[in-house]
Amino acid sequence: MGALPGDLKYTKDHEWIRPEADGSVVVGITDHAQQQLGELVFVELPEPGRAVAAAQACAVVESVKAASDVYAPLAGTIIAANEALAAEPGLVNSSPYEQGWLFRLQTANAGLEGLLDAAAYQRLLDAEG
């Protein structure tokens, strides 16, 4: 597994968060998460406009193996979902940090408090073995 992108934040639920210039964040699942899930065959994404609480389940990724919830890493409002995943859910596997992003969230938590940096997330992965 390659090094974790240092410009992203992470959650213990294996999501990544990329802060954007406009103050919103883009959310996806980590390379580790997609490897554990196996090939994705269906992704259910939240509708733009939906308000979500931190840690609330708001998307579902289904692999050949199982369905897994994806949680909102921060409270906010969904402002976009990655529609390319409807036709090609495998983008999450092939490009977890770029083309396989899941949704974009407008959040009031500008400091992204409570999220892990790459080093802290790496320690979590090491501890999980």
Add this chain to the structure above:
Amino acid sequence: MTRRTPLYERHVAAGAQMVPFGGWDMPLRYGSQIDEHHAVRRRAGVFDVSHMTVVDVSGAGAADFLRRLLANDVARLAPGQALYSCMLNDSGGVIDDLIVYRRASRGGVAYRLVVNAATREKDLDWMQAVAGTFAAELRTREDLAMIAVQGPSACDLAGPLLPDAVTTAARELAPFSAIEVGNLFVARTGYTGEDGWEILLPADEAARLWDALLEAGVTPCGLGARDTLRLEAGMNLYGQDMDESVSPLVSALAWTIAWEPAGREFIGRAALDRERVTGPAARLTGLVLAERGVMRRDQRVVTRAGEGRITSGGFSPSMNCSIALARVPVAAAGECEVEIRDVLRPARLVRPPFVRHGRVLVT
């Protein structure tokens, strides 16, 4: 401590994701599970199934023992033939499903049983208990490995790797039959809905055959592909589509019960006879999801004739949609709905198999 098959090192070296399965450490997938699936449908794949339990049955009472133990009737078997059967408890519930082979030229009448890995101890205890009243000897074959080669090109690719004396005979085998030469046992059986062989051989020879198969271009396949292939083929998985609480009659396995001769008192017969008179309460059938999404085990199925449950569900790589097996009311047919995460999604009841010999059979 999980057990390892003679091919464990080969799996790890090939980069397999190993998972615990029925007390064994087994490969889930080597790379892409979907590619492994397609390899079996289009060309050939190989599975390590050495975790399955092989039990040889011999002795003067072997046939009588199996005619008591199994719902199907080994009296139907000529030497070299095999049949699929359930092993039932007294109330007609399925203790396990298995394949029984009648072995040729073994001095007297002898049989070979292949049963599931996860049910090993339960099965062996039950068999021993039943065998006690017959002159039958049971021997588990820890010394054997089992390799399944499956797919339209499986026999073409694997044939040249077997001894010449075996290859010709193996290629001529009818489905559900087997040949045995020395300590090599080749059966035209499998769990994928494709042509192919299940090969039993001494454990210390397994790695050499495995390597040669990969060298010949056969794709190594894990438990993941094995499950999507068997689901497409409409084959039951023990512990999901049947178990001790249900009979073969509600598990789409009535065809495996040998009712004749009426005097054969196999275990579970009295319960099945009663169920047959009253009529089974449910049936196991197939489902195709009309929308995107994935059906999973235990989801609720709503039909016009009442409700049912999914017993096995997943994604079909051959059909590029979700398929499932479900136990539904006997009268249920046609359109229905499946509850996936609190939402009812449209689906359709169909008759399995979904895919066989590379062809999609339901539209």
